[in-house]
């Protein structure tokens with residue numbers, strides 16, 4: 001049985017040992033680890049405004065065309081049980097294990113998996129779990145713990161707090177005052193809203209990354225016949241995964257090199273791999289486990305250069321999509337239904353029932369509606385989450401390096417205050433650690449962070 005809304009059977013208590021704020025994948029993985037480690041009587045509360053836990057942004061899609069971008073065999077939620085997600089799938093479908101391990105299965109399967117493991121952990125735990133379907137809007141450290149408030153007003157106390165507030169979407173890069181009528185702009189993560197746009201009208205998708213790919217496959221699955229304009233400053237589409245193994249070189253020496261020499265060396269590894277009949281993806285797969293070390297070993301000036309000059313190219317090579325999704329994108333571009341614009345969005349004018357899109361670098365074009373697929377907001381000062389704004393405003397948090405995410409100890413995940421001091425009992429997991437770790441978004445990193453935070457907090 002999966003853990004979901006309405007399943008909180010325990011008498012609510014407003015004083016808990018551990019509060020987890022955010023019930024997406026990272027928060028639920030933290031809760032499972034904490035339940036597994038809890039001593040008798042320890043109380044854990046999980047706060048999530050959505051009606052279902054374990055979905056967050058990525059796994060809330062109900063549509064089977066939205067696939068994981070990591071093969072099933074690498075998506076276990078637990079570092080010590082690498083085949084755990086695969087076991088979950090094998091119990092539900094008939095397929096040879098080796099085949100399933102390589103497959104990119106629907107993302108909705110992942111929410112089901114996490115909900116299942118949460119229900120099992122809650123049933124077996126010596127501790128108790130309360131799921132509170134509300135947002136937390138403010139938090140104050142106090143002696144021996146933290147006091148915090150739900151949106152609906154209730155006050156709570158917790159000895160330990162894990163912040164797992166996850167991803168929020170960037171606003172459309174439009175000048176202030178360029179307001180658009182409601183119904184004419186849909187967020188890419190509004191999975192039903194995007195599908196409902198399908199029809200004969202032309203559409204524009206702002207952003208050309210993974211969320212754009214989600215939107216295109218959904219529109220096609222819903223029978224969209226109109227043109228799909230996709231626009232971004234570099235107009236780079238996500239690249240596909242490839243079969244063919246992992247390149248066989250020692251990646252450690254890369255950590256000693258400055259950025260420019262490192263990129264040169266990587267290109268050399270690609271050249272050697274290709275000479276051996278391996279695709280370039282085999283080189284990226286080899287360095288994937290070193291994602292955080294590669295970032296942390298760069299000097300600050302080189303990190304800045306990376307953000308300015310390399311990141312867009314890095315992202316399309318690192319964050320890849322299933323080959324089947326890539327094939328669909330290529331086919332729809334070849335047919336002319338998808339039109340790519342390399343341009344900076346300047347303005348969107350409302351003209352009767354249409355929107356006229358103006359971008360620097362492309363002639364204006366008319367569409368019936370716009371989809372915001374600009375992706376995850378990484379700038380601390382752009383975060384529109386009231387809790388995070390309050391923490392920043394009152395000095396309980398500060399932006400991470402380069403203004404990205406929030407600052408936290410890179411090893412323990414303890415949140416730093418405005419002076420850079422780690423705050424006892426206040427932990428951060430997930431994408432908000434991007435500034436210090438860079439790679440802090442996908443399950444392979446989240447499962448480690450969730451386990452560390454849960455064990456530290458519940459101890």
Ligand SMILES: Cc1cc2nc3c(=O)[nH]c(=O)nc-3n(C[C@H](O)[C@H](O)[C@H](O)COP(=O)(O)OP(=O)(O)OC[C@H]3O[C@@H](n4cnc5c(N)ncnc54)[C@H](O)[C@@H]3O)c2cc1C
Nearest residue numbers: 022024025026056057058068069135136166167430442443
């Ligand atoms: C479209 C998409 C597809 C992806 N696909 C993959 C994939 O295939 N494989 C992979 O490894 N990774 C994937 N990722 C990366 C993904 O970010 C992680 O796998 C994971 O889902 C992140 O979980 P999270 O809990 O950190 O964040 P989120 O999913 O953003 O969840 C955070 C949760 O916190 C809640 N919250 C926020 N603020 C508060 C508050 N103040 N009080 C209470 N609750 C709050 C939100 O309601 C939300 O449910 C994908 C990401 C996206 C956006």
